[in-house]
Amino acid sequence: MPNRAIVYISEASEDFTTGKLESLMADAARFNRGAGVTGVLLFDGQRFLQYMEGPPDGLEVAYSRVTGASSHGGIIELAHGRVGQRRLPFWPMRCLHTEPDLLRDIARADWTSFILRAADGHEDATAMERLLAVVEPYARAA
Ligand SMILES: Cc1cc2nc3c(=O)[nH]c(=O)nc-3n(C[C@H](O)[C@H](O)[C@H](O)COP(=O)(O)O)c2cc1C
Numbered sequence: 001m002p003n004r005a006i007v008y009i010s011e012a013s014e015d016f017t018t019g020k021l022e023s024l025m026a027d028a029a030r031f032n033r034g035a036g037v038t039g040v041l042l043f044d045g046q047r048f049l050q051y052m053e054g055p056p057d058g059l060e061v062a063y064s065r066v067t068g069a070s071s072h073g074g075i076i077e078l079a080h081g082r083v084g085q086r087r088l089p090f091w092p093m094r095c096l097h098t099e100p101d102l103l104r105d106i107a108r109a110d111w112t113s114f115i116l117r118a119a120d121g122h123e124d125a126t127a128m129e130r131l132l133a134v135v136e137p138y139a140r141a142a
Contacts, residue, residue: 005039005053005087005114006063006080007127009107010072012046021095024071028062029093037062039088040135044100048072049107051131053086078127079111087114087128090139098134106130 021043032038035058042049052062067075109127110118116128125133 002082004056004059005083007051007078008075010048010075012072032092041095042098042103044103
């Protein structure tokens with residue numbers, strides 16, 4: 001079965017705290033490890049952008065845990081679909097703190113088919129390229 005991926009943005013609930021972030025990360029890491037799900041979570045202090053990938057069954061359950069979580073709301077799915085090779089195999093769960101502008105730019109970029117390279121003649125980096133550029137320094141240290 002080919003891997004699938006989902007990316008969404010959401011907004012932290014008003015009473016969200018860093019303590020809450022740590023416990024949800026630990027909980028998510030435990031589940032994702034068992035389900036074969038990897039990816040990254042960007043957090044700017046208010047908004048989340050999460051990219052998750054893995055086998056269809058595991059990913060579906062992990063994402064249903066995401067959509068059922070009361071720690072955030074206003075979930076907007078930016079893309080979902082098949083991916084050949086994993087793009088972000090490094091961590092079952094990892095949160096990177098980012099500037100709001102950067103998170104917004106990645107959210108607004110082109111997520112079509114999770115493509116890695118902009119088509120010839122297109123100068124704009126794809127969303128996946130932008131996300132990988134953020135992740136790369138941490139991934140190299142992983
Ligand atoms: C931003 C965010 C990302 C999450 N990512 C995952 C995930 O990757 N895998 C997973 O199994 N659960 C994930 N969850 C669910 C949490 O691990 C946890 O089960 C949930 O937040 C607890 O419910 P509560 O938010 O209602 O307290 C996520 C939740 C949030 C808010």
